[in-house]
Amino acid sequence: MSWEENVRRVVPYVPGEQPKQKGIIKLNTNENPYPPAPGVERRLKEIDYSALRLYPDTDAGVLAEELAAYYNLKPSQIFVGVGSDDVISMAFLTFFHSDKPVLFPDITYSFYDVWADLYRIPYKLCPLDGDFRIKTEDYRQENGGIIFPNPNAPTGVLESVDMVEEILKANPEVVVIVDEAYIDFGGESCLPLLSRYENLLVVQTFSKSRSMAGMRIGFAMGNEKLIRYLNDVKFSFNSYTMNLPAQLLGAEAVRDKDYFVKTCGKIMETREWVKGELRKLGFHFPDSQANFLFAAHKTMSGKEIFAALRERGIYVRHWDKPRIKDYLRITIGTREEMDKLLEALTEIVTK
Numbered sequence: 001m002s003w004e005e006n007v008r009r010v011v012p013y014v015p016g017e018q019p020k021q022k023g024i025i026k027l028n029t030n031e032n033p034y035p036p037a038p039g040v041e042r043r044l045k046e047i048d049y050s051a052l053r054l055y056p057d058t059d060a061g062v063l064a065e066e067l068a069a070y071y072n073l074k075p076s077q078i079f080v081g082v083g084s085d086d087v088i089s090m091a092f093l094t095f096f097h098s099d100k101p102v103l104f105p106d107i108t109y110s111f112y113d114v115w116a117d118l119y120r121i122p123y124k125l126c127p128l129d130g131d132f133r134i135k136t137e138d139y140r141q142e143n144g145g146i147i148f149p150n151p152n153a154p155t156g157v158l159e160s161v162d163m164v165e166e167i168l169k170a171n172p173e174v175v176v177i178v179d180e181a182y183i184d185f186g187g188e189s190c191l192p193l194l195s196r197y198e199n200l201l202v203v204q205t206f207s208k209s210r211s212m213a214g215m216r217i218g219f220a221m222g223n224e225k226l227i228r229y230l231n232d233v234k235f236s237f238n239s240y241t242m243n244l245p246a247q248l249l250g251a252e253a254v255r256d257k258d259y260f261v262k263t264c265g266k267i268m269e270t271r272e273w274v275k276g277e278l279r280k281l282g283f284h285f286p287d288s289q290a291n292f293l294f295a296a297h298k299t300m301s302g303k304e305i306f307a308a309l310r311e312r313g314i315y316v317r318h319w320d321k322p323r324i325k326d327y328l329r330i331t332i333g334t335r336e337e338m339d340k341l342l343e344a345l346t347e348i349v350t351k
């Protein structure tokens, strides 16, 4: 027997590429093209450097309080983590502890099956319909928990709060996690359901709508009991996760609602314009309510377009997987970046 038989082997999640070269138009990881709120820069410069000597607040109190005020909740209903990847990973470990399979869509955030495999949680994929929509009847079977993003990734398809409620009504015996990483780009959050469903956990992130992917801030909202269970697991794993600057700067970002609304609005406006331009070029896509489009061309393969864009220094995301291999997930950047993308695509598809 070799020591290797005792290794916990996993097939890791593959994040989008972070290119080292300059001048790349980076539309492959759904980052926000605008900088964080101006107050964040000011606060960054004022951070008391000697305070870094100390361990940070394990509850990220300043940040939790700011988020609680913003979303009209109690600080004890907020769980903060190092990106929502950290939050969702802890939620898998905490709430998906059953022999029955956890349910999520077949086309979805590709980290879910990785966490399930990592923690040895059984899971079952529920195929989206032909329009990439969730079939609620799939979520009426026996299960050990449910998770899906809304809007979904990488499709951008938004489901209604009523649909989320239908799934909650049918599943009072498990925790239902709604990953709202992209909800701020025109979707309606299911947060109002929190007061009526104690098994609902809503997860959001600063990485997309709040322009702070590099700071690594994510959070979950739920009833106090749910958050307590999550904290018990977190404190059994690593109590000092979020560093002091992230706590202070995250809180600062939440204070500037105007900037947040304005930048999300600009991205939505650019998205709607790009939709029209892409259609003219022969692309089709589900109607995204996120900061990206999931587009396929009527004649050219996804792989071909992906490679041709890459050659021109434009990075988008492509998965060589059944059902979606002809689609490209294109992040909405600035108007100028999208102009360059459309110029390149025009060349590529009309050559």
Ligand SMILES: *Cc1c(COP(=O)(O)O)cnc(C)c1O
Binding pocket: 030, 082, 083, 084, 085, 086, 109, 149, 153, 179, 181, 204, 205, 206, 207, 213, 216, 217, 218
């Ligand atoms: C980007 C993303 C996340 C994770 O983002 P963090 O940077 O870890 O906060 C989670 N879920 C979905 C669906 C995402 O697209």
